[in-house]
Amino acid sequence: MHDEKPWPSRLFALIYVMGVLLMVGNAAWHYLMGDFLRILLPAVLALLLLGATLLHLTDPRYQRPSAYLVLISSFLLLAVELDQTSEAIILWIGLPPLLALLLLPPSSALLLNLLLAPLWLVLPVDGQVTYDMAFTYLAIIILGALAPLEQRRQQALLEATDPMDSECQALNASAIHELLDSEFARATLLQRRLSVLAIHLPQLEMAHEQFGARLRLELLQRFCSVAHHTCRAHDSLGRAQTSLFWLLLPDTGETGALMVRNRLISALDATVLAETGAIASRIAVCSPHPSETWTTFEQRLQIKGQALMESTH
Amino acid sequence: MDSKYKTRSFRLTLLFGAGVLALLALRATQEAVQALLWLGALWLIGTATLHELSQRWPTHTPWQLVPTLLLASLLWLSPLQFACWLWAFAILLILPQPWWLVTFNILLATLSWWRVQAYLSTEQSMSSALILAALMLLGLIRSLYYRPLWQGISERVRLMPGTRLWTASQLLEDLPRESARSDREATHTELVLLRTQHRYCWSLAQALSRQLQPFEHCYRVDGRTLATLLTSRDIDHARQRRDALLASLHGPRRTRVISLACPLTLDAECEALAKQSRDLVIIEKVPSHA
Numbered sequence: 001m002h003d004e005k006p007w008p009s010r011l012f013a014l015i016y017v018m019g020v021l022l023m024v025g026n027a028a029w030h031y032l033m034g035d036f037l038r039i040l041l042p043a044v045l046a047l048l049l050l051g052a053t054l055l056h057l058t059d060p061r062y063q064r065p066s067a068y069l070v071l072i073s074s075f076l077l078l079a080v081e082l083d084q085t086s087e088a089i090i091l092w093i094g095l096p097p098l099l100a101l102l103l104l105p106p107s108s109a110l111l112l113n114l115l116l117a118p119l120w121l122v123l124p125v126d127g128q129v130t131y132d133m134a135f136t137y138l139a140i141i142i143l144g145a146l147a148p149l150e151q152r153r154q155q156a157l158l159e160a161t162d163p164m165d166s167e168c169q170a171l172n173a174s175a176i177h178e179l180l181d182s183e184f185a186r187a188t189l190l191q192r193r194l195s196v197l198a199i200h201l202p203q204l205e206m207a208h209e210q211f212g213a214r215l216r217l218e219l220l221q222r223f224c225s226v227a228h229h230t231c232r233a234h235d236s237l238g239r240a241q242t243s244l245f246w247l248l249l250p251d252t253g254e255t256g257a258l259m260v261r262n263r264l265i266s267a268l269d270a271t272v273l274a275e276t277g278a279i280a281s282r283i284a285v286c287s288p289h290p291s292e293t294w295t296t297f298e299q300r301l302q303i304k305g306q307a308l309m310e311s312t313h
Numbered sequence: 314m315d316s317k318y319k320t321r322s323f324r325l326t327l328l329f330g331a332g333v334l335a336l337l338a339l340r341a342t343q344e345a346v347q348a349l350l351w352l353g354a355l356w357l358i359g360t361a362t363l364h365e366l367s368q369r370w371p372t373h374t375p376w377q378l379v380p381t382l383l384l385a386s387l388l389w390l391s392p393l394q395f396a397c398w399l400w401a402f403a404i405l406l407i408l409p410q411p412w413w414l415v416t417f418n419i420l421l422a423t424l425s426w427w428r429v430q431a432y433l434s435t436e437q438s439m440s441s442a443l444i445l446a447a448l449m450l451l452g453l454i455r456s457l458y459y460r461p462l463w464q465g466i467s468e469r470v471r472l473m474p475g476t477r478l479w480t481a482s483q484l485l486e487d488l489p490r491e492s493a494r495s496d497r498e499a500t501h502t503e504l505v506l507l508r509t510q511h512r513y514c515w516s517l518a519q520a521l522s523r524q525l526q527p528f529e530h531c532y533r534v535d536g537r538t539l540a541t542l543l544t545s546r547d548i549d550h551a552r553q554r555r556d557a558l559l560a561s562l563h564g565p566r567r568t569r570v571i572s573l574a575c576p577l578t579l580d581a582e583c584e585a586l587a588k589q590s591r592d593l594v595i596i597e598k599v600p601s602h603a
Contacts, residue, residue, distance in 0.1 A: 011454045018447045022440070029436065088433050091441060094397025101404055102451050107322075132340060132394060139333040140398050146330060147404045149323045151459055182528035189526060190500050190546050234494055251498050 009057060016053035019070060020046050026077065041080055045073040067103040074099060075116075082123050090133055093120045097141045106148035113141045165239045168220040169228065176238020176246050180301075183250050184294050195257035195287040196301055197247040197264070199227075200308040203280050204243040211275050223279055226271050230264045244305045257285045282308045324361045331357035346391050353383050377410045381418050388425040396429050400445065406452030409463035415453070422449060477522050477530045484532040484540055485579060491542050492573040501551045502544045502573045503597075505558075506586050509566040511536055517564055524558050538583060542573075548597065559593070570595045 023046035030038045052069035055062045075096055082092055097113040104112065121134055163175035171179065180196065187194035201223060208216040227237050227247060236248045247264075249257055261283045268279040284304045288297045331354040338350035356379055384402065387395045402422035406415065426445055430438035479487075488504070495502035509517050518539055522531045525541060532540040543558070545551035555570060569586040571577050575598050585594075 011457070012451075015447060015451045015454065018443075018450070022443060022447065025440070025443075088396065088437055090393065091396040091399065091429060091433070091437075094400050095444065098400035098404055098448065102407070102448060102455065110326075132337075133397075135333065135337050135340065136394060137397060139330070139337060140401060142326060142330045142333055144401055144404050145326055146323075147408050149326055150408065153320060153323050154463065155459075182526075185526055186528035186544065189528075190498070190544065192498055192500075234490065250494075 009063075012063075013053050013057050016049060016056060016066075016070065019074070020049045020053065023049055023073070023077065038080075038084075042077055045077055048073045064104075071096075071100060071103060071112075079119075079123060082120075090136075093123075093133075093137060094140055096120060097137075098144055101144045101148060106145050106152060109148070110141070110145045113145075117141065167217060168239070169224040169237075170245060171236060171238035173238070173240055176236070176240055176248075179236055179238065180246065180248060180298070181294065183248055184288065184297060187250065187288070192251050193253045193287070195249045195252045195254060195285060197249065197257060197261055198240075198284045198286060198301060198305040198308060199245040199247060199264070200282045200305065201243050201245070201279065202282065203276050207276055215273070215275055219273060219276070219279065222271055222273065223268070223281075226267050226279070227264060230267050231260060235260075240305065241309075244309060246301070246305075254285060254287045257287065261285055282311065284308055327357050327361040331355075331361070343391060346387060346394075349383060349387055349390070353380075356383075375411060375414055377405065377408050377414055378417075381405055381414075381421055385421040385425050389428055392425075392428045393432060396432075399425055399429055399441075400448060403445070403448035403452040406449055407455040407459070409456050409460045415456075419449065477525070478518055479530050479532045481532060481534045481540075481579070483530075484534065484542075487530070487532075487542060488573075488579065491544070495544065495573060500544055500546060501548050502542055503551060503555070504571050504573060504577065504579075504582065505541045505543055505555070506534070506569040506571075506582060507539045507541075507562075507566050508537055508568075508586050509539075509564055513564045513566070514539065517562065517566065520562055521558075524561050534579070534583060538586070540579075543570075555595075566592075568593045570597075572596060572598050574598045 023042045027039050027042040027046065030036070030042070048069060052066040052073075055069070056066040078092060078096060082089065096116065097109075100109040100112050103109075117137065121137065163171050165172045170176075183194055186192070201219070204216060204219060207219050223245075224237060227245070231237070231247060231249070234250060238246050238248070240246045247260070249260060252260070265281060265283060268281050271279050273279065284307075286297075286301045286304050334350050334354040334357065338347050338354060341347040341350060381402075384398060384405070388399060399422075402418060402425070406418055410418075422445065426442055430441065433441065491502050494500075507517060507521070514533075514537055518531055518533065521539060521541060525531065526544075529541055529544060534540050543551065543554060545554050551572075559568060567586060567589060569582060569589060570593075571582055575596060
């Protein structure tokens with residue numbers, strides 16, 4: 001999901017404009033050299049790049065197609081130029097893989113580079129490419145991919161250590177399970193009470209189908225803020241399944257939990273969204289019996305949640 | 314767990330890279346180039362094997378310096394053979410790094426370009442300079458995009474996925490909360506600070522995590538100091554648990570135990586721990602409600 005987050009669009013457009021200028025410069029150079037036949041390609045490609053720039057600016061969703069447009073135009077120009085010069089080939093064949101790595105996600109860039117490698121190595125005329133050059137080239141393809149891969153790894157690590165749900169202000173499923181485990185252990189060891197509210201939001205699925213992702217997000221966020229306002233600071237809200245939440249109430253007996261449940265229901269009733277009306281909710285209270293084990297309690301909680309979800313259908 | 318953090322493909326690419334570098338080193342004629350390539354290969358292998366280690370604690374060492382320096386020195390020594398690596402300066406810039414390192418990177422790129430352009434005609438050297446500048450700008454923009462992520466990594470609260478090991482900032486958040494909670498629930502909570510040597514810190518953290526209850530966490534205050542909040546029913550239970558915990562830990566260390574019923578700040582306690590002459594200091598105060 002985060003991979004598709006738009007890059008800073010204007011700065012990128014700036015780079016693309018620089019590319020256009022380089023293409024125009026190339027065309028102008030050929031014009032000054034009197035090499036009129038070779039003007040056409042860079043001129044056309046400059047227009048193509050301009051198109052890619054506009055595409056990038058209009059909608060961040062088009063960043064991938066526009067990146068491919070940039071790659072195609074610069075590869076074409078480079079291939080034609082390489083075909084006609086005999087000088088400094090080694091410098092220029094390094095450019096295409098690096099450009100691909102900068103514009104595409106690491107795995108597709110690596111694949112593209114490996115596929116195109118023979119082409120770039122064969123293209124220069126009369127056996128200028130030695131084994132050494134081929135190995136150096138291979139090395140830059142592989143080593144170049146390390147930097148974006150490292151970035152991706154860091155991102156994955158951050159996501160794995162982030163306990164929050166990606167859509168709303170609640171703990172994610174693994175975090176809330178872990179917390180339930182620890183709160184249960186605490187309640188057992190310290191001989192304190194514990195209650196859990198299982199909350200099902202029946203409108204969530206319907207909101208997505210009928211009104212799209214925006215309403216679904218709004219519904220989630222409104223629910224979370226209402227829930228946080230209703231409960232105490234040390235209670236924790238987590239999203240056990242897509243439309244099922246758990247609210248852990250440490251040091252609270254069944255009666256206390258029922259009070260929280262009623263408060264929450266009335267607060268949700270008062271929260272009105274324009275499209276769906278008040279937020280509907282189904283809430284069950286679950287408290288561990290004395291001498292109940294962790295597994296049976298969790299099973300009971302799961303079954304209660306399941307029953308809540310099925311009763312609405 | 315491995316595939317979740319994309320470590321496998323990363324490690325594989327690292328090893329492949331090391332292999333290609335070793336191959337290049339075998340074929341290199343210049344001795345200095347050979348040495349540098351071997352160095353690069355060893356660094357990559359080292360990174361691949363010590364990978365887990367770097368996940369444990371967030372590091373602030375500017376390791377990005379290593380590839381930059383290697384690249385620059387290779388281009389300086391043999392500009393013709395490694396000319397196609399010149400563009401790699403742009404890709405090195407996409408790694409989020411401190412600003413002084415970015416400047417240094419740009420400086421080295423300019424220097425390397427200067428070295429390479431001696432073999433080029435004027436128009437080619439000019440156009441290569443322009444393209445390199447554009448690419449480096451592109452790399453910088455990408456790093457800008459990832460900068461918040463990088464800062465998030467160094468500030469993440471949980472040090473390793475799947476372990477109960479947290480940062481000092483999380484402890485600062487948990488301290489007042491646990492203290493309020495133990496007041497309300499009439500339980501006895503105490504802060505346990507353990508100071509050991511750098512090399513024992515990781516194993517001590519693991520041993521500590523094993524001994525703790527599921528609701529208790531281990532915090533890493535700094536490179537040598539670990540902390541935990543021990544919650545028990547009452548003061549007798551606390552004594553019993555603390556003794557069992559301290560008896561199960563091995564290795565040289567200094568310990569300081571302070572009941573949360575006393576007013577305390579983490580900084581002051583850490584300082585006191587560093588200065589204390591005895592191996593074990595326990596400050597108990599019977600909570601007023603007990």
